Amino acid sequence: MSETAVAVEHHADHAHDHHGSEGFLSKYVFSTDHKMIAMQYLFTGMGMAVIGGFMAYVFRMQLAFPGISVPGFGQVSPGEYNALVTNHGSIMIFWVAMPVLIAAFGNYCIPLMIGADDMVFPRINRLSYQIFLLSAVILLLSLFVQGGGFGGAWTAYPPLSAVGDYNQTSLGASMWLVAVALEFVAFLLGGINFITTLMNSRAPGMKAYDIPLVCWMIVIASILFMLSVGPLIAGAVMLLFDQTIGTGFYDPARGGDPILWQHLFWFFGHPEVYVVLLPAIGITIDIIATFARKKVFGYKMMLYTTVATGVLSFFVWAHHQFLAGIDPRMANVFTVTTLLISIPIAELCFVIIATLYGGSIRLTTPMLWALAFMAEFLIGGVTGIFLGASGADIYFHDTYFVLAHFHYTFYPIAIIGTFAAFTYWFPKMFGKMMNDTLGKIHFWGTIIPFNVIFIPLFVLGMGGQHRRIYNYEHFPELAGEGMYQLRELATYALLVMLAFQLVFFYNCIASWMRGKKAGKNPWESNTLEWTTESPPPHGNWPEGLPNVYRGPYEYAHPDREQDYWPQNEPA
């Protein structure tokens, strides 16, 4: 090992000489620095979120005011409506939640929080972003090809997705599928990088239980992703062959089976929910520990519970298919496992509440977001119980109840979790503090309309409103006055929420231009990323990488005057 140490010194010197003189391209576009790649992921993800949000605006307008010429889009045809909802779903999950929560914050936090100067494979990291960018471009192009974008829902069930005669968008469907497959490849590469970095590149002295929970969560999520996505990649190849060269993998008349796709999709699709959930929980717990000035209640318990969630998440996939014609005996099994998985998730919530209990809470903007994550996600979790029980699901299946349920899980994860993380690490990323007042205005302007959008949808779903309908005027039983009022309410709330995002963008730009300068550690946090400059230079710690002496959550230690105790401070 002594040989390694020598090599380390040598390379470190080399690295700094090399990066002294960078051009614009090598610094911002083809950078191998994990922080720059994180920024690239973050801004690509945010750009995609704007596009996905615009799609939501267009189809919500169509639903509330059927046939209206939507400002900024025009009249919505049924085919366009299908393409909009399909791509809204795909974009928000694969091109917003995944790149922002896992790739962006994983890239930014893991090396900084474990005291390394970069990811273990910087060039693979860069390649992963480039593939991701390519996939995003292909997806966006697919909206403009002949026949329009794919409209067979983000789950792409065959035969609708497999046969061009049925979906009328054969080119769009193939491009959509290729884009999703490329995106998976990008995250496989990224995931291997995260896992290896966490396992091998920790700072000297950092033991397994000294790693901040958010790093653990991102890595466990990457492992879940890696182990679940394989069958779907195989399935996507098969579906692509069905679409393009006319095989019959999913055509029962030719020896295939359409249910197979649903299984392969959800074998990935359900762990995927936890893939994006876990990083959000990790971010939340880190923020809550920092602003409650308290040690996380049950670090190990949290970690083991997460692993248990990960394992269980592989056993629940068929609860998406209770009505798809699966074997009824399997439906019983999957009901039980689905209800079981609420136990570890409840445990995670209790850990968060117990951490808050008795803390001296500072209600900063990131803390508000973290608390909101908890509250809103709970609603999503509780309504999931209804859907997980196969008996109740027969009634709720494919109604707006399902839709409201998963927006109450994914919105806290992808939007609230992202805002929490973004406002928390903004001082580190850009070296400036965000304006707290504007931040709070944006917070309330997002949270309140969010609930006003989706609570009416629960009610509509209970009233039997089916999900995939373009114009409710064709259905007298769904076109009542009361139902239209609820739909309009949801749409108005969406407009308000979108308008408040302008406050956020203004706040970002204004704070970045002329915000108060942030020091190294504005939140008085313990973890390693707060011990270097804001923003950190290439190589993270120019004066040498830190050593670690204690766990990440030593707040309010009784023997110390200061109420925090950075991980790298010798005892």
Next chain:
Amino acid sequence: MAFPKPQATLRSATGIPTGRLAVWWLLASEVVIFGGVLGSYLMHRLGHPEWADAAIHTNTWIGATNTFVLLTSSFTAVLAHQAAERGDGKTAAKFLLFTIGGAFTFLGIKSYEWWYEISHGYTITSNGFWAFYYTAAGLHALHVIAGAIIMGIVAFDAWRNLELQRVELIGIYWHFVDVVWIFLFPLLYIAK
């Protein structure tokens, strides 16, 4: 060596070299990809006894020859690793070239076999068995091609005694490709 490695790459908290750890994770993700194809194939095959009529048209002898070729190339890959451990880059590169030769032989035999089958009317759209046959073997052949290309790069470096640890990594990957074929062979050729 234009690219300076960060210190992170050179650390090893687990005691396993970073490259080897990453290759094993890569293989874990490959296991589930091939597991998805082969699992789907297996359950269809068991549910469709009539596929046996299609399966008898595969040529066991060609399959066996290809197994032999891949096993031999695996053997030379492990010899290359042995040479790299001794620090003998030139010998390692030579053995890697043998392995690449094995890859090309495999692909040559495979293309002859496919050409023969396609010209006899057994195409990917003929029925479910042939669809899985071409998809599974094609996915495997893609891995063979990728492996051969990477091995060429590794051999080029090894010849100049650079990055010798990569000889082992590409070897591990190559053995995995071999193992996949070891399972494809009975599934597609022997079980009729």
Next chain:
Amino acid sequence: MSDHQEHHDDGHHVNYFKIYIILLVLLVISVVGPIVADVIREVTGVAWVATLLTLVTAFGIAVYKAKLVIENFMHLKWEKRIMKWMLTTSLLLMALMFAGISPDVMNHEGNNWRNVAAEAAVARGIDSGEEEVVEEDTAPAVEVAFDVESMFNIVCATCHGSEGLGDGPAGAALDPRPASFADPEFWETRDRDRIVQVITNGAASVGGSPLMVAWSASFDEGQIQEFADYVQTFRPN
């Protein structure tokens, strides 16, 4: 950069050549095994012995060969435990996937459901099979006659409804709505030839909605005629 090479030098010198020879011998056995099994089946007529021999020589040996390669060539024998855990986990997940999916894909019949299309595919395949068909006990010939009413309920009723009212569950989302066959107006402009034409080539061929697709690939002419007759039974007098 050479630090990890010590790792392999801690005294486990495998005789790679020996392993290679064993692998080749196993390869020969796995090829010869099924041939011997065929001979046994023809001579003695005991099918299960032959099947067992095929399975063992084909898959048992494949597993053993893979074990040899993974342990010795890939050095898993000397790796840390975490690698073995990793590999085992991914294999177990594949077993889980198989266990969860196969009840739906493998079986064509359950307590209250039947996969008619798959049964038909099996029956068709076995009918057209050449003389060297599979062992007798594995091929329960399934007779699936074409029954226009049940086929209508499977294929057409999803949009048109089982009563032909255009109220099928999938049709609810379509624009324009699927035609109702009980609507007298509908029949003012239709005759039997047009119905056949639409089923065969899709409604777009007569200027209708492209959502009613062509079915000529799935059904032959006689069957389409039967569908047309069946559709006419919904016609109000």
